[in-house]
Amino acid sequence: MSADPVPLEETLVAEREQWPDGPPHELFKRLRGECPVHWSSKMSEYPEEAGFWSVTTADDVHAVSRDWQTYSSATGFTALTDAILPLELGQAMFIGMDPPKHDRLKALFQRGFTPKRIAEHEPAIREITRGVLDRLEGRETCDLVTDVAQPVVARVIGSFMGTAPEDDEIWARLMNTTLGAGDPDLNPEGVQTVMERDVPEIFARCSALIAERRENPTDDLMSVLVHADIDGEKLEEHEIVMGFFLLVAAGNDSTKATFCSGMRALLEDPEQRQLVLDDPSLIPGAVEEALRMFPAFAHFRRTATRDVELNGAQIREGDKVVMWYVSSNRDESRYEDPDHFDVRRNPEHQAFGAGGRHFCLGTALARLELQILLEETLARYPAMELNGRPEFAESPFINQLKTLPVRLRP
Numbered sequence: 001m002s003a004d005p006v007p008l009e010e011t012l013v014a015e016r017e018q019w020p021d022g023p024p025h026e027l028f029k030r031l032r033g034e035c036p037v038h039w040s041s042k043m044s045e046y047p048e049e050a051g052f053w054s055v056t057t058a059d060d061v062h063a064v065s066r067d068w069q070t071y072s073s074a075t076g077f078t079a080l081t082d083a084i085l086p087l088e089l090g091q092a093m094f095i096g097m098d099p100p101k102h103d104r105l106k107a108l109f110q111r112g113f114t115p116k117r118i119a120e121h122e123p124a125i126r127e128i129t130r131g132v133l134d135r136l137e138g139r140e141t142c143d144l145v146t147d148v149a150q151p152v153v154a155r156v157i158g159s160f161m162g163t164a165p166e167d168d169e170i171w172a173r174l175m176n177t178t179l180g181a182g183d184p185d186l187n188p189e190g191v192q193t194v195m196e197r198d199v200p201e202i203f204a205r206c207s208a209l210i211a212e213r214r215e216n217p218t219d220d221l222m223s224v225l226v227h228a229d230i231d232g233e234k235l236e237e238h239e240i241v242m243g244f245f246l247l248v249a250a251g252n253d254s255t256k257a258t259f260c261s262g263m264r265a266l267l268e269d270p271e272q273r274q275l276v277l278d279d280p281s282l283i284p285g286a287v288e289e290a291l292r293m294f295p296a297f298a299h300f301r302r303t304a305t306r307d308v309e310l311n312g313a314q315i316r317e318g319d320k321v322v323m324w325y326v327s328s329n330r331d332e333s334r335y336e337d338p339d340h341f342d343v344r345r346n347p348e349h350q351a352f353g354a355g356g357r358h359f360c361l362g363t364a365l366a367r368l369e370l371q372i373l374l375e376e377t378l379a380r381y382p383a384m385e386l387n388g389r390p391e392f393a394e395s396p397f398i399n400q401l402k403t404l405p406v407r408l409r410p
Contacts, residue, residue, distance in 0.1 A: 157251025162220025
């Protein structure tokens with residue numbers, strides 16, 4: 001007999017033991033049904049911090065996302081804890097701002113992510129992907145996370161930002177240790193090293209890039225940021241650094257995460273994989289289904305600016321309000337058989353946010369990268385097999401595999 005479940009009023013959603021193999025989908029299913037806006041009284045890893053509200057249904061996540069006046073991104077950082085990055089650094093990124101400043105700054109970044117600019121990158125992204133797959137020639141096995149996804153996404157975002165190919169591994173390491181700070185493999189030295197070691201290195205490397213672009217402007221996004229003019233003012237150096245960090249972090253982690261989890265789903269379901277192999281026109285739909293089931297970031301957070309009621313919960317001014325995309329994207333009221341990976345579903349989802357001003361800037365680039373990665377990998381290795389147990393990063397924030405061992409051919 002299984003033990004009785006812990007009462008929901010005693011449940012702490014973000015505790016590490018809840019996430020041994022990725023998101024606790026059974027817990028979120030229970031929350032959606034019994035307590036869709038749930039209070040966790042604390043986080044054991046950060047005992048000095050107050051608890052938080054978990055928002056678990058698609059409708060409620062949508063409501064919070066679109067009401068920035070009530071649920072602010074600027075009065076508290078967008079991550080669950082305030083302990084990793086100081087608030088002033090979070091507020092230097094447009095993801096940590098509210099309008100009107102958010103809108104002005106995001107519009108500047110959007111110059112680098114226009115549909116035209118992204119479409120122009122398609123041949124380069126395909127060439128990068130094929131080049132990485134070429135390195136596997138002659139090998140029987142590999143790890144899709146470290147041998148395929150990481151080098152592809154690092155070079156793609158590096159080409160947008162204007163960083164050198166030889167620095168891809170350095171930037172990937174910095175993003176992995178910062179975003180995966182609690183994972184013993186991604187950051188063996190622990191959370192405290194983020195501010196002591198990683199953030200200073202990010203600032204030093206970015207400052208060198210900024211100085212270089214001031215002297216020699218190019219057409220990359222770093223140059224756009226360095227020479228930008230917002231209401232007659234240049235961006236301050238820490239705003240450029242944190243904007244750069246935001247884009248490089250998202251570019252490294254998001255596509256890598258969803259591609260690897262999507263490939264795992266196809267490897268574990270031969271019927272779904274065969275559908276895609278027989279009809280590659282299903283790949284864009286497979287991308288959307290992977291985004292729905294495996295959003296790269298499990299949550300983002302807001303902070304309540306006033307007392308408010310949400311789906312029966314009495315939220316107080318200053319409370320943390322956490323939108324769990326890994327739950328809302330499997331909401332039974334939206335999706336039939338939500339835990340089944342179906343390449344023909346072609347769903348709407350909240351992997352890029354749930355509308356409102358903070359909808360993901362890199363949506364078009366992520367979709368294009370995911371499509372190319374799936375197309376090229378499946379075309380090269382249509383009979384690829386799992387070759388061991390995939391491992392999830394230990395994190396309630398980054399929803400990604402840290403290993404995905406495969407056999408390239410039967």
